[in-house]
Amino acid sequence: MENPYLNVDKKIVSEIYTSSEPMDNLEVLCDVYGSRWPGTQDDYDSANYMVEKLKSYGIENAHTETFEIPGWRRGAATLEVTHPIKKSFDVISLPFSVGGEVEADVIFLDAGHVDVYEKRKDEVEGNIVMVTSARPAGMTRNLHRSEKYVRSVLAGAKGWIFMNHYPAYGPPTGGISPIIPSIGISYENGSFLTRLLKREGKVRARIKTTDENLTVETRNVVCDVEGNSVDDEYVLTGCHVDGHDISQGAVDPASGAVVVMEMARVLNMVKDSLKRRIRFIGFGAEETGLFGSYYYASAHESELDNCRFMLNLDSGGGAGKKGVIFNDFPELEPTLEKWAAEMKVDMPHGQMVSPYSDHWPFFKKGVPTGSGSDPTAKASRTGRGYGHTRYDTLDKVKQPNVRLASANYARFLLRVANADDWAPRRKSQKEIEDFIKQMGFDETVKLAERVKAYVKTWDQIHPDTEKWLNRKSDW
Ligand SMILES: [Zn+2]
Numbered sequence: 001m002e003n004p005y006l007n008v009d010k011k012i013v014s015e016i017y018t019s020s021e022p023m024d025n026l027e028v029l030c031d032v033y034g035s036r037w038p039g040t041q042d043d044y045d046s047a048n049y050m051v052e053k054l055k056s057y058g059i060e061n062a063h064t065e066t067f068e069i070p071g072w073r074r075g076a077a078t079l080e081v082t083h084p085i086k087k088s089f090d091v092i093s094l095p096f097s098v099g100g101e102v103e104a105d106v107i108f109l110d111a112g113h114v115d116v117y118e119k120r121k122d123e124v125e126g127n128i129v130m131v132t133s134a135r136p137a138g139m140t141r142n143l144h145r146s147e148k149y150v151r152s153v154l155a156g157a158k159g160w161i162f163m164n165h166y167p168a169y170g171p172p173t174g175g176i177s178p179i180i181p182s183i184g185i186s187y188e189n190g191s192f193l194t195r196l197l198k199r200e201g202k203v204r205a206r207i208k209t210t211d212e213n214l215t216v217e218t219r220n221v222v223c224d225v226e227g228n229s230v231d232d233e234y235v236l237t238g239c240h241v242d243g244h245d246i247s248q249g250a251v252d253p254a255s256g257a258v259v260v261m262e263m264a265r266v267l268n269m270v271k272d273s274l275k276r277r278i279r280f281i282g283f284g285a286e287e288t289g290l291f292g293s294y295y296y297a298s299a300h301e302s303e304l305d306n307c308r309f310m311l312n313l314d315s316g317g318g319a320g321k322k323g324v325i326f327n328d329f330p331e332l333e334p335t336l337e338k339w340a341a342e343m344k345v346d347m348p349h350g351q352m353v354s355p356y357s358d359h360w361p362f363f364k365k366g367v368p369t370g371s372g373s374d375p376t377a378k379a380s381r382t383g384r385g386y387g388h389t390r391y392d393t394l395d396k397v398k399q400p401n402v403r404l405a406s407a408n409y410a411r412f413l414l415r416v417a418n419a420d421d422w423a424p425r426r427k428s429q430k431e432i433e434d435f436i437k438q439m440g441f442d443e444t445v446k447l448a449e450r451v452k453a454y455v456k457t458w459d460q461i462h463p464d465t466e467k468w469l470n471r472k473s474d475w
Helices: 006-016 021-032 041-056 145-154 187-200 250-269 291-299 301-306 332-343 360-364 399-418 429-439 441-456 463-470
Strands: 063-073 077-083 087-089 091-093 100-108 128-132 159-163 182-185 204-209 212-225 234-240 277-283 307-312 323-326 349-351 369-373
Touching: 006 250, 006 399, 021 041, 021 250, 021 399, 041 063, 041 212, 041 250, 041 277, 063 291, 077 091, 077 182, 087 187, 100 159, 100 187, 128 145, 128 187, 145 159, 145 441, 159 187, 182 187, 182 204, 212 250, 212 291, 212 463, 234 250, 234 291, 234 399, 250 277, 250 399, 277 291, 277 399, 291 301, 291 360, 301 307, 307 399, 323 332, 332 349, 332 399, 360 429, 369 399, 429 441, 441 463
Parallel strands: 100 128, 128 159, 159 182, 234 277, 234 307, 307 369, 323 349
Antiparallel strands: 063 212, 077 087, 077 204, 091 182, 100 204, 212 277, 323 369
8 A cells, every 4th residue: 555654754754763762751751750649849840841841852832731620639548457457558538538537338249230239238337348450350341449439338338448459569549539548459468358248247346547639729731833834624633641649650651741742742743744733732630530631622612513523542552452442432443544655654543532541631622532442352351450550660661662662653633634535524512421421431420419419418427528519610
């Protein structure tokens, strides 16, 4: 197959494979700025670092966009078994946990199948629920941590323990809503507790958390490679920059953030060949609730009609083939096949929609979206393992993966920007609403409303919970 962009492709690929920029940037983001947790000095400094770097690539319009979000500061957390033995465990709070103390029986609900909360409501009421991070057996859909949490609260839980189902990665983290003291525990310590429960029938424990919910400021990093502007249409790509506060967030997300920077660098070098503008975004505060992308999509709402496509590269420089999972845009599959053939690369494609990364606020507004990902890996993959633990560190990111991602997606974006016959169009709100219903995602929204209504009936409401109940924004 003839490649109309052969010369541009050669420039892009040779530049990427003779540069150490992304790995150098990764080292600064991870080793200098740590987790880049929203609202911290490292969050601001890493955003400024990215802006300066992008400017040094010749992209003078690089800037930050600042906004306020609900923030969270981790405090010390403890879990002590008080009966029938006395023992303390190494645990960590889950983001947005309230600070507090609860002593009650531990009720283990395994992987927390969707039906178990109502079924065992009598046991759960007033007690501490422990569930694992595994996908519940017998369920076709994945049950997200936050849904397990909300269903536990609705069943009357007063404390919550989230157990890693992967051995040797320590306690997991991951956001929940600020209602009850909530902690993560390792596979090993969780297993100890389940054995104790089995032997003794009843285990009493005390959770203490000292976390703080507050309002913070965070920012998105935004820059444009202008191209020749044959019309007002443009292409978006991005990846979040914040990692979980206990980690370096190296694979998730920084490996993708440096790919976004690298694509900006090399596409800026070939901008004369670009028909349309490409916008690159480093989103803030994804891990705590997709705040950066929600903010962007609403602040730039009026520009979304002209957005041809949004490519999300969350963890984009991790392992696996560098294909695209489209979010219900099947018309793009033959297009990608044709482009992959002319580029002589393996870019598998698939269709799937998940609400748990930065494409989602754009998808909800009808923008054609997709994620840089490996659709062929789905069947064999057992989960993320070290993701959302202390061990998502720089050493997990391999240069060949970062280069492959940069080379494939930069050439993909060039083609999206230049295509004369771009098929997808923005979907209407009605189409999106129907789709969300059909996928069952509206259940999550209803569940959130239900738990808010339920918590409002409590005699004692934690001040952080009160603030959360009164929050009125999109998020
Ligand atoms: Zn991520």
